[in-house]
Amino acid sequence: MKTTAAITGVQGYLPDNIVTNDDMAKIVDTNDEWITSRTGVKERRILKDGASSDMAVEAVNGLLKKTNTSVDEIDLVILATVTADYPFPSTANVLCDKVGMKNAWGFDLNAACSGFIYGLSTGSQFIETGKYKKVIVVGVDKMSAIVDYEDRTTCVIFGDGCGAVLLEPNNEGLGIQDFILKSDGAGRNFLFQPGGGSVAPASIETVEKRMHYVKQEGKQVFKFAVTNMADVSAEIMKNNNLTSDDIDWLVPHQANLRIIDATANRMGLPKEKVMINIQKYGNTTAGTLPLCLWDYEKQLKKGDNLILSAFGGGFTWGAVYLKWAYNS
Ligand code: UT7
Secondary structure, rough: OOEEEEEEEEEEEEEOEEHHHHHHHHHOOOOOOHHHHOOOEEEOOOOOOOOOOOHHHHHHHHHHOOOOOOOHOOOEEEEEOOOOOOOOOEEEEHHHHHHHOOEEEEEEEOOHHHHHHHHHHHHHHHHHOOOOEEEEEEEEEHHHHHOOOOHHHHHHHHHHEEEEEEEEEEOOOOOOEEEEEEHHHHHHEEOOOOOOOOOOOOOOHHHOOOOOOOOEEEEHHHHHHHEEEEHHHHHHHHHHHOOHHHHOEEEOOOOOOOHHHHHHHHHHHHHHOOOHHHHOOOOHHHHHHHHHHHHHHHHOOOOEEEEEEEEEEOOOOEEEEEEOOOOO
């Protein structure tokens, strides 16, 4: 049987510090009712000290321990983030050093909220070809580092968090079956961080104009997200001859409960089959999907059919179809 790449472990890390909607109402002109009804978020975690790599260290150390994997066995680390420790070197390099993964090479992957499915699909190729035996894919974001806490339209949505998975070869036909990945740079100005890159290098002016913060045209992004996340999820079902009965779990990016509901409806899935944790963590960008897998890990059974689906800045979007490979 063909070698596939399967997730053989998942571990998350969330900062202890909980910030509720009532806490947000003390910072900006908002309220729990608005945030809950428009987004589904009730609270988020905010990292007080440290960087994205520090959250990734916690998740990866936990992952290695629970999968009985030694640091020396890891071949490759793909780290998806929009809040890297530095513009360069990559946070994957920092992470490998901090954890002691001396035999691994790694790189950062920038695909905003779709970062984890881009990383999962990329990592799976190294396993399927037989090149590598153990690949770690991390989705991490410290959104509090780039969110403007004077902008109520964005600051209430995002949170900090990290999830990491181990990918290994599988010869039982489990693991990643298919993926569809898409991008459209025409959407770049609807959701982006305008300052700090080569277009507008950091200067007093870029700081004064608050250009180092996330800017989002929420309504526009919402429109594209609803359509594209639902379309791509339906497309991957069709390509693999899957009906709603065949699917055990939808693992959707946690940007907005209304977008999640629209995607589930389009796929014909009842709420019980949809992973949702936006109420606890908000939108952790690259972290949402592995954090869902982590939260629901105990409910997953070997052979379960999962569709992971995401939409984010770029625009980037896509879906992954995988068969869960273990009982925990
Ligand atoms: O993860 C990456 C992809 N991102 C997404 O998928 C996000 C997509 N967009 C969204 O989820 C939604 O557009 C938001 C949650 C960002 C906003 O929800 P909305 O229903 O589109 O609200 P809106 O932007 O149309 O604003 C409606 C009203 C406005 O007031 P007026 O102009 O009607 O008087 C806003 O000023 O709500 C106001 N508003 C707020 N009120 C209280 C905006 N933010 C807030 C707030 N609290 N935090």
